[in-house]
Amino acid sequence: xxxxxxxxxxxxxxxxxxxxxxxxxxxxxxxxxxxxxxxxxxxxxxxxxxxxxxxxxxxxxxxxxxxxxxxxxxxxxxxxxxxxxxxxxxxxxxxxxxxxxxxxxxxxxxxxxxxxxxxxxxxxxxxxxxxxxxxxxxxxxxxxxxxxxxxxxxxxxxxxxxxxxxxxxxxxxxxxxxxxxxxxxxxxxxxxxxxxxxxxxxxxxxxxxxxxxxxxxxxxxxxxxxxxxxxxxxxxxxxxxxxxxxxxxxxxxxxxxxxxxxxxxxxxxxxxxxxxxxxxxxxxxxxxxxxxxxxxxxxxxxxxxxxxxxxxxxxxxxxxxxxxxxxxxxxxxxxxxxxxxxxxxxxxxxxxxxxxxxxxxxxxxxxxxxxxxxxxxxxxxxxxxxxxxxxxxxxxxxxxxxxxxxxxxxxxxxxxxxxxxxxxxxxxxxxxxxxxxxxxxxxxxxxxxxxxxxxxxxxxxxxxxxxxxxxxxxxxxxxxxxxxxxxxxxxxxxxxxxxxxxxxxxxxxxxxxxxxxxxxxxxxxxxxxxxxxxxxxxxxxxxxxxxxx
Numbered sequence: 001x002x003x004x005x006x007x008x009x010x011x012x013x014x015x016x017x018x019x020x021x022x023x024x025x026x027x028x029x030x031x032x033x034x035x036x037x038x039x040x041x042x043x044x045x046x047x048x049x050x051x052x053x054x055x056x057x058x059x060x061x062x063x064x065x066x067x068x069x070x071x072x073x074x075x076x077x078x079x080x081x082x083x084x085x086x087x088x089x090x091x092x093x094x095x096x097x098x099x100x101x102x103x104x105x106x107x108x109x110x111x112x113x114x115x116x117x118x119x120x121x122x123x124x125x126x127x128x129x130x131x132x133x134x135x136x137x138x139x140x141x142x143x144x145x146x147x148x149x150x151x152x153x154x155x156x157x158x159x160x161x162x163x164x165x166x167x168x169x170x171x172x173x174x175x176x177x178x179x180x181x182x183x184x185x186x187x188x189x190x191x192x193x194x195x196x197x198x199x200x201x202x203x204x205x206x207x208x209x210x211x212x213x214x215x216x217x218x219x220x221x222x223x224x225x226x227x228x229x230x231x232x233x234x235x236x237x238x239x240x241x242x243x244x245x246x247x248x249x250x251x252x253x254x255x256x257x258x259x260x261x262x263x264x265x266x267x268x269x270x271x272x273x274x275x276x277x278x279x280x281x282x283x284x285x286x287x288x289x290x291x292x293x294x295x296x297x298x299x300x301x302x303x304x305x306x307x308x309x310x311x312x313x314x315x316x317x318x319x320x321x322x323x324x325x326x327x328x329x330x331x332x333x334x335x336x337x338x339x340x341x342x343x344x345x346x347x348x349x350x351x352x353x354x355x356x357x358x359x360x361x362x363x364x365x366x367x368x369x370x371x372x373x374x375x376x377x378x379x380x381x382x383x384x385x386x387x388x389x390x391x392x393x394x395x396x397x398x399x400x401x402x403x404x405x406x407x408x409x410x411x412x413x414x415x416x417x418x419x420x421x422x423x424x425x426x427x428x429x430x431x432x433x434x435x436x437x438x439x440x441x442x443x444x445x446x447x448x449x450x451x452x453x454x455x456x457x458x459x460x461x462x463x464x465x466x467x468x469x470x471x472x473x474x475x476x477x478x479x480x481x482x483x484x485x486x487x488x489x490x491x492x493x494x495x496x497x498x499x500x501x502x503x504x505x506x507x508x509x510x511x512x513x514x515x516x517x518x519x520x521x522x523x524x525x526x527x528x529x530x531x532x533x534x535x536x537x538x539x540x541x542x543x544x545x546x547x548x549x
Contacts, residue, residue: 001069001481002125002451003090007041009059010097012512018499019516024477026495027485027514028525033501034512035485039127039455042066045095046125047105047117054097065094068124074449075123080107083116091124093117127453128436137423137436143366143408145443146393150369152362156403159358163402166351173344180341183334190331193313197324202306207317210303217296220289227289231282234275243272355400362404366395370408373442380438384472385465386431389414391438410439433457434465437472444476451481458488466490489529493546498522523547 007016012034029035044054045064055062068091070076080087085107095105095117105112107120147156183190216223232238247268254261310317333340370393377391390413398407411420414431423435437457444452458469470491476482477496486492498517503510517525523543524535531539 001071001449002066002483003069004065004067005038005042005045006063006065007038008063009056010041010044010054010062010064011037011056012503012510013037013041014056014059014511016512016514018514020481020483021497022477022481023496024474024494025481025483025497025499026492027483027499027501028487028492028529029501030503031487033503035501036455037512038501038514039453039485042125042453043127044097045093045105045117046121047095047114048121055099059099061096061098063094063096065092067092068451071449076120076449079116079119079123083107083110083112083119085110085112091120093120123449125451125453127455128440128457139409139422142393142410143403143406146366146369146373146408147403149373149443150365152365152369155358155361155365159355159362159404160402162351162355162358163400166348166355169344169348169351173341173348176337176340176344179333180337183330183337186330187334190327190334194324194327194331197309197320197327200302200305200309200320202309202317202320204318204321207303207306207310210299210306213299214296214303216289217299224286224289227282227286231279231286234279234282240272240275240279243268243275247272359400359404359406363395363406366404366406366408369393370395376442377438380441380472381434383468384434384438385461385468386414386434386438388416389431389435390416390420391435392420394420433459433461434469437469441472441476444479449480451483452476454482454484454486456485456487458484458486458491462488463490470494487529489526489543489546492526492529493543493549498525500525 001022002020004020005016005018007013009015018038027035027038040054041064045066068076070087070089070091076091077087080091088108092108093105094107095103097103103114105114105117107116147153234240236244247265250261250265250268254265306317306320309320313320313323315323373393374391381387381389381391392411392413394409394411396407396409397405399405410423412423412426412435413420414426418426420426423432433456437454440452444450454473458466461469466488467490470488471494473482473484473491474494474496484491484495492498499514500517500521501512501514503512505511515521523540526543526546527535527539530542
């Protein structure tokens with residue numbers, strides 16, 4: 001519920017503070033006094049898109065503050081929680097607009113974006129008028145309104161879940177079909193490539209091993225010659241024989257050397273052991289270098305085959321085995337595609353059946369609610385002097401979606417036998433106002449917590465019809481809070497709280513202000529609305545009679 005509005009330096013308002021009450025709050029005033037400016041200011045602090053130039057001439061910046069009471073469970077609390085803002089019983093919105101056009105907003109002293117303001121505004125305020133293309137006149141929102149009227153939240157959740165399941169099943173099916181189609185396009189290639197790779201069966205690291213063997217074999221003859229010479233130099237005709245002779249000669253004279261040859265003999269023994277190890281290693285190398293010419297040919301043939309396949313498929317030689325596994329997996333998809341697609345088709349049909357059942361249930365409930373809404377509208381239109389008008393909720397098939405496959409549009413015919421059509425195409429200004437009011441009365445939930453604003457919704461009507469409009473507004477306000485901007489004395493007389501918007505002009509400035517009216521001032525204002533600038537005793541008497549009734 002809107003409790004107050006503080007406006008500073010906005011348009012032609014220098015400083016204005018208003019305190020609103022529950023029930024029907026009425027704002028009146030002469031044309032051009034600035035009633036629409038109040039709505040512009042409220043829309044600004046709520047993040048609505050409106051006028052570009054809002055700052056009062058001569059001021060550095062404009063500022064609007066609005067504060068609301070939040071009942072427990074109010075929908076705004078969920079928005080605040082998502083934005084990380086503590087939700088108290090009082091909600092304070094403040095927004096500043098500089099002369100340069102920069103806008104800054106706060107919620108409970110926490111700086112926020114315009115998106116957060118607009119999300120909050122959807123839970124706080126509804127604006128209705130003859131140009132209400134954001135709400136009741138927008139066909140895109142009619143299905144949601146009917147669903148809210150029908151109270152089918154649980155069925156909507158079931159339909160959304162069924163749609164998500166169906167969408168996921170179709171997506172999986174489409175991906176599998178695309179995968180199979182791609183595999184079929186390259187089936188010949190896949191089977192040939194897998195067979196070729198399986199026949200060669202390359203291993204990771206094999207290319208490097210073969211390359212080393214090949215280079216070793218290619219230079220083996222030269223290597224064997226040098227290693228053979230080394231083996232001979234180490235053998236009996238070389239180092240081994242000379243070391244053996246030296247050892248024998250020293251052993252023969254060791255006893256006469258008084259122990260001085262023990263260390264050299266130990267060293268010679270170690271040399272002999274190392275020499276034996278060297279000879280064994282050289283012999284093993286000579287044995288390893290022994291090969292047939294055919295062995296080199298075999299190594300080269302396999303090495304070149306591995307490198308050729310790697311170039312052909314654009315992968316590293318060490319990755320050929322993994323590449324073969326990938327190709328084999330793609331073939332497996334193709335080979336098992338029939339069973340997989342059958343299972344996925346079954347899943348899609350099951351999901352379609354569940355969705356169709358949920359969507360059909362929504363259609364059934366919507367048709368029932370449409371009949372109830374049409375009857376409720378007929379009952380509301382009669383006291384508004386439109387008993388011959390027809391309101392019909394049209395439900396037609398549309399593309400399936402998360403909330404079923406129904407399109408909903410509110411259609412009206414102002415006279416029996418006349419063709420029905422959209423609200424804003426068929427009804428005149430005064431008729432449209434009454435249609436909107438009746439529809440809002442029917443659709444509004446008690447305790448919704450919304451402040452409803454009606455901007456000259458009584459335009460084009462007068463007399464008993466205006467009185468009927470006022471009474472419906474008063475009935476609507478009994479459940480919460482309604483603000484109405486009106487030129488109708490019949491509507492104004494039914495207000496629980498009354499403000500007059502006035503324009504004050506001086507030689508160098510024009511300012512708009514709002515005055516809360518006491519009982520006597522209220523009589524004079526309604527008398528002015530009845531008779532014009534000259535307020536007569538008869539007009540005052542008529543005003544008192546309107547207020548009394």
